[in-house]
Amino acid sequence: xxxxxxxEHFRNPHNFGELKDADAVGKVxxxxxxxxMWIYIKVGKNEKGEEIISDITFKTFGCVAAIANSSILTDxxxxxxxxxxxxxxxxxxxxxMDGVPPxxxxxxxxxxxGVKAAIKEYREKKRKE
Amino acid sequence: xxxxYMDHAATSPLDAEVLKAMEPFFSEKFGNSSSLHSFGKxxxxxxxxxxxxxxxxxxxxxxxxxxxxxGTESDNLALKGIAYAYRSKGNHIITTxxxxxxxLHTCEFLEKNGFxxxxxxxxxxxxxxxxxxxxxxxxxTILVSVMHANNEIGTIExxxxxxxxxxxxxxxxxxxxxxxxxxxPIDVEKMNIDALSISGHKIYGPKGVGVLYLREGTSLEPxxxxxxxxxxxxxxxxxxxxxxxxxxxxxxxxxxxxxxxVRLALLQDKLSDKIQERVDGVKLNGHPEKRLPGNAxxxxxxxxxxxxxxxxxxxxxxxxxxxxxxxxSLEPSHVLTAIGLSHxxxxxxxxxxxxxxxxxxxxxxxxxxxxxxxxxxxxxSPLNKDNVKEFENFGDSEHKH
Ligand SMILES: Cc1ncc(COP(=O)(O)O)c(C=O)c1O
Ligand code: FES
Numbered sequence: 009x010x011x012x013x014x015x016e017h018f019r020n021p022h023n024f025g026e027l028k029d030a031d032a033v034g035k036v037x038x039x040x041x042x043x044x045m046w047i048y049i050k051v052g053k054n055e056k057g058e059e060i061i062s063d064i065t066f067k068t069f070g071c072v073a074a075i076a077n078s079s080i081l082t083d084x085x086x087x088x089x090x091x092x093x094x095x096x097x098x099x100x101x102x103x104x105m106d107g108v109p110p111x112x113x114x115x116x117x118x119x120x121x122g123v124k125a126a127i128k129e130y131r132e133k134k135r136k137e
Numbered sequence: 138x139x140x141x142y143m144d145h146a147a148t149s150p151l152d153a154e155v156l157k158a159m160e161p162f163f164s165e166k167f168g169n170s171s172s173l174h175s176f177g178k179x180x181x182x183x184x185x186x187x188x189x190x191x192x193x194x195x196x197x198x199x200x201x202x203x204x205x206x207x208g209t210e211s212d213n214l215a216l217k218g219i220a221y222a223y224r225s226k227g228n229h230i231i232t233t234x235x236x237x238x239x240x241l242h243t244c245e246f247l248e249k250n251g252f253x254x255x256x257x258x259x260x261x262x263x264x265x266x267x268x269x270x271x272x273x274x275x276x277x278t279i280l281v282s283v284m285h286a287n288n289e290i291g292t293i294e295x296x297x298x299x300x301x302x303x304x305x306x307x308x309x310x311x312x313x314x315x316x317x318x319x320x321x322p323i324d325v326e327k328m329n330i331d332a333l334s335i336s337g338h339k340i341y342g343p344k345g346v347g348v349l350y351l352r353e354g355t356s357l358e359p360x361x362x363x364x365x366x367x368x369x370x371x372x373x374x375x376x377x378x379x380x381x382x383x384x385x386x387x388x389x390x391x392x393x394x395x396x397x398x399v400r401l402a403l404l405q406d407k408l409s410d411k412i413q414e415r416v417d418g419v420k421l422n423g424h425p426e427k428r429l430p431g432n433a434x435x436x437x438x439x440x441x442x443x444x445x446x447x448x449x450x451x452x453x454x455x456x457x458x459x460x461x462x463x464x465x466s467l468e469p470s471h472v473l474t475a476i477g478l479s480h481x482x483x484x485x486x487x488x489x490x491x492x493x494x495x496x497x498x499x500x501x502x503x504x505x506x507x508x509x510x511x512x513x514x515x516x517x518s519p520l521n522k523d524n525v526k527e528f529e530n531f532g533d534s535e536h537k538h
Contacts (some may be wrong), residue, residue, distance in 0.1 A: 018447065024517045035519075041467040041534020042480045046519040067519035069484070071443040071462035075517065111467065128298070 011107035014076040021071050021075055023082035024124060027065040034126030040114045043070030047122035051090065051130055059090045066119065073108050074115040076094075077098060081119035094127045096120050140453045141297030141499045145492035146231045146288050146316060146432060147457060152341035153383070158385035159343065162378035169374055171364065180377045185528065194387045196324040197350050203367045204380050206420035207347040208315040210259065212239035213313045214349050214360050214371065215332040219280050220247050222356035223309065233257045233265055234475040235287050238314055239334075241471075244282075253277070262424040263292030263476050270299060274306050284313040285333075286321065289459055289472040290423035291432030293321065300329030303347060309355060315339055315347075315418075316429055319390025320398060331355050335387075337379065341493065342386030346379035356452070380527075393493075401431035401491050404500055408489065409433050411504040416511050418522075422486065431491035432445025434459075436473075437511055439520040445487055448510040454503055459486040461532060479529035481520065 027048035034047040043069045052062030064086050066078035081101055085093045098117040101135070102108070108116045139455035142150070150268050162183055168176030170184050188199040205211045209420055220230060232244055234256045244254045255273045257265050274281075281303050286293045301312035311332035314323060318333075319340040325333060332355065335348040351357055351370065363372030405428075411423050418438035432530025438446070442458025449456055457463075461484060478486075489503070520528060 015447075018444070019519065020223060035529055037528070039532050041461040042469075042484065043462070044519050044528060044531065046388065050185075067438065067517060069481075069518045069520050072447050073458075074462075100346055111465070115462075 009109055010072060010076070011105070013080070013104075013106045014073060014108060015062075016052055017076040017079040018072045021079040021080060023065045023086070024067065026067065027063060027067055030075045032126045033126065034122045034129060036118060036125050037122045038114055038118055041070075043068070043074045043115050043118060045070065045074065045118050047078075047082070047119065047126045049123070049126045049130065054089065061088055061090065061093055061123075064123070066122065070115050070118070071112065071113040072103070074118060076120070077101060077105055077116045078119045081123060085123055090127050090130070094124055095104035096123060138154045138453045140455070141495070142455045143354065143489045143491055143495060143499070144455045144457050146291075146429075146488065146490035148338045148344065149341050149492055150494070151299070151343060152386060152389060153377060154389060155385045156344055159290045159378045159382040162381050170377065171366070171374070175462075180390060182375050183381040184375055187380045190384035190388045191335070191348055191350075193251055194319065194323070195350060198327050198353060200368065201325075202349055202351055203349045203351055203370045204375060204383075205347045205371055206345055206376070207338070208313070208334050209347075211241040211245050211315075211347045212237065212313055213336035214357070215278070215334060215351075216240065216243045216282060217360055218357035218370070219294045219309050219311065219355070221254055221358035223279040226281045227275075228252045229255070229275055230278040230280045230282070231255045231257065231270065231273050231278060232282045233259060233284070234284065235263060235289075235472045236258055236284055237288060237313055237315070240282055240284070243326065249336075257283075259292075259475050261477050262427075263290050263472070263516075264424070264427075265294055265299070267295065267302065269434070271302055274302075274308060278306070278308050280309045281313060284312040285317040285323070286314075286429045287423070288316050289470055290434045290476065291316075291428035291490075292423045293317070293427045293429065295501075296330070297328045303331075304329045319387055320380055320394065323396070325350060325352065335383075337383035337386060340386045340390045343379045343382040344489065346376055346383045346387045348350040348383065369423060372451045384402075387448070397493060398413070398430040401495075404491055404495065404497065405433050405489075408491075408504065409435075410420060411500070412507065415504065415508045420482075422473065422478070429497075431490045433491075435487045435489075436483040438515075439481070439485065439489065439518045439525065440511060440514040441518075442486050442513055445485075445510060448514070449503075449506070451508045452510075454506065456490075457488045459488065460484045480532050481525060507535050510537055
């Protein structure tokens, strides 16, 4: 049902667990089946002074695809600027997933929403400061 | 890696003795049982033998045994066949919310075709309430269909009492005994059963063959028309090899039932005790005692079942779950919701159904590999006892759209 890459990330997920002193948490869920995902980010700066995701972790309540896409996406956007990460496309994430059944698409792209929600929360927090 | 099969409620391996009984009926005794010559007679011999074996097993007469293509067809034939045959008497059918889809979807079909169906709820153990059943019967009621034991949570329904109520009210009673035939004693006389479904592949017999028991004198509108096979109730040249296999499987199951049911119940008790001892936040679904021998259904807090099944599979263990993520509809099991589980609890369900080849060692192995898997999935889950209330029914139909 799933490709090798999904199974490998499901078996040994990267970046899972709570991120201590995260700058923001994006909490998303999908009522289709009831999956939930928390994306924790820490924001730093690169040499150009742009804000980047310096660290990122996830917590996911969901199926194999939900866990695997959390792992794959967090790997993918680590080090990206916020500007780039906030535009991460669901198509790119699906491509990275390399084969999921159609019924699993809804949760195979959820982490993209998660990272967007986290960046949004970070920006709102900063505005209030 | 060693592989341990613990999903016998889904299907079971063909017994070697069953295979041996079937073998001659493929190319040696290949005849058509309707033919007059000796080839036909050989086939007819196998058919009659199997019919007798099945009849004996449930205290029925051979002429009350109709062979079908499996449990699904038997359920379809019983419901549609009886509903249409008694249509002039009434159009009301009573069933439960926890039936197999073979019954539920047939009831939905009948609803679209002029019948009214009452779906009885169940209590937290999965039991039908007998007073509720009594109250649901009206002068339009023609048929009650309540499963003997539930395939997910294993709860054994009080079919003898249900049969009595139906008899007193002059209503036909069908029971889906796919999970119980050959595992729990069945006596269609004592239990006042008018129709009963059996499937071959749950009892170490072949797939694609089943039985509908139909009490003598019960009318049935055939759903497959043709050459008038199976007393005109189900036409089509018989799957003799399969039927002989089912007959043999039933014979063996009955012979082994007394010992095997005790052995499986003890194994299941051990399994449940050990899991509850080693893992927090777990509950056994179904009734602690009145359940299918060898069936254990757990809900683990805060985790999702598809991932759990895949982790167990990587450890060589085959089991199943009622999680929404594992179904074609992305809805949680209708059985688990009917017994009052939240969406989240249904997500974390695990069904273990033990069978004849499972040993104490297998149970010890499962009990050893399970706790670390649960621990890992929980570390990955955003849910915990402080926030679970807020999300317990996230994904419910009401939240959709
Ligand atoms: C309770 C119940 N009824 C009906 C069926 C359908 O039987 P079959 O697979 O032979 O069509 C099953 C098994 O899937 C079952 O568990
Ligand atoms: S998280 Fe439920 S189907 Fe993927």
